[in-house]
Amino acid sequence: MIVKKLLLLVGLLTVSASTLGEDAMPADADNFYQSDSVTVEKVRFDNQYQMEIVGNLVVPNDMDKSDHNPAIIVGHPMGAVKEQSSMLYAQKLAEQGFVTLAIDLPFWGESEGQPRNLVAPDMYADAFSAAVNYLGTQTFVDRDRIGVLGICGSGGFAISAAKIDPRLKAIATVSMYDMGAVTRNGLEHSQTLEQRKALIETAAEQRYSEFTSGEGQFLNYLPEQLDENADPVTREFWEFYRTERGIHxxxxxxxxxTQNRMLTSEVRFMNFYPFNDIETISPRPLLFIAGDQAHSREFSEDAYERAAEPKELYWVEGAGHVDLYDRMSLIPWDKLTSFFRQHL
Known part of the structure; x- marks a missing residue:
């Protein structure tokens, strides 16, 4: 029962979604793309909590390092690592002349933080500011031209960071998830207040057993094997994270x-409201990119409605949520490039 409720909590509901079929991978999917036009260097720096953040710095081979160049921080989907989706975006944008930095959020990938997979939205947001610290102190980066691109859950974390860090000059999101809203309400407000309270109570009781055992209890809401009765959204994520298409x-x-998190940690998202005061980001520009078939489109719509100008909501025709993680022919590269060239 807890697992079923957690599926509601993280938005894995039976709603219309663009899916691939159990064994199919789109011919244009290229999550592990490797560019010959850029150089990738692993870098390490501390956040404000004195935790090490690890990222991949991507620099165009033909860049003049004696100049001050624009830079873009790229954040991975919630529960993912930098090698899943964000390194694809980091390399493709670097091919267009930007310095890019794909980071692992704290508690994920190569970045520090215990226990692993911990939900800590304030620390996630701080990682983007820490990345600004790093980029802004590099001699070949113009610290007044640093932008951010957040994919899926990182879209909300990037917005949360930008509200209190004006050094982020241009903010773009792709397939954004508001992890706070989906945890409180489910997709399309399908979770009741009573269900929310029951989840909080269950998580609170579970903390006793974790305290006495010293071990977190992970819930397997994205299994290794897909159940034949899996709902469309679970299937959509599974076909990326549990297949050769995106597994890392x-x-x-x-x-x-990987992906799975503790319920006692997950409920922390209920206190996460990234779109509150989003209008204070203005006059810095916001670009929201989402598939018009995405089960998550409500979050980009909500953010766009609340944000102040300059802002833009850009729909990718025929695309679902995960399609924009790695499907080369659907991702609007020209739109992203023009946005950052205009505003950085």
């Missing part, structure tokens, strides 16, 4: 523990 297992982890 950081050192010391197992497939079972």
């Amino acid at each position: 297992i950081p050192e010391g982890r197992t497939l079972e523990l």
Whole structure:
């Protein structure tokens, strides 16, 4: 029962979604794209909590490092790592002349933080500011031309960071998830207040067992094997994270523990409101990109409605949520490039 409720909590509901079919992978999917036109360097820097953040710095091979160049921080989907979707975007944008930095959020991938997979939205947002610190102190980066691109959950974290860090000059999101709203309400407000309270109570009771055992209890809401009765949204995520299309297992982890999180940690999202005061980001520009068939489109619509000008909501025709993680022919590269060239 807890697992079923958690599926509601994170938005894995039976709603219309663009899916691929159990064994199919789109011919244009290229999550592990490698560019010959850029150089990738692993970099490390501390956040304000004195935790090490690890990222991949991507620099165009033909860039003049004696000049001050624009830079873009790229954040991965919630529960993912930098090698899933964000490195594709980082390399493609670097091909257009930007310095890019794809980061692992704290508690994920190669970045520090224990326990692993911990939900800590304030620390996630701080990671983007820490990345600004790093980029803004590089001699070849113009600290007044640093932007951010957040994919899925990182869209909300990037907005949360931008509200209190004006050094982020241009903010773009792709397939954005408001992890706070979906945890409180489910997709399309399908979770009742009573269900929310029941989840909070269950999580609070579970903390006793975690305290006495010293071990977090992970819930397997994205299984290694897909149930034949899985709902369309679960299937959509599974076909990326549990297949060769997007699977990436950081050192010391197992497939079972990637993506999955503790309920006692997950409920922390209920206090996360990234779109409150989003209008204060103005006059810095906001670009929201989403598939018009995405099960998550409500979050980009909500953010756009609340934001002040300059802002734009850009629909990708025929695309679902995960399609924009890695489907090369659907991702609007020209739109992203023009946005950052105009505003950085």
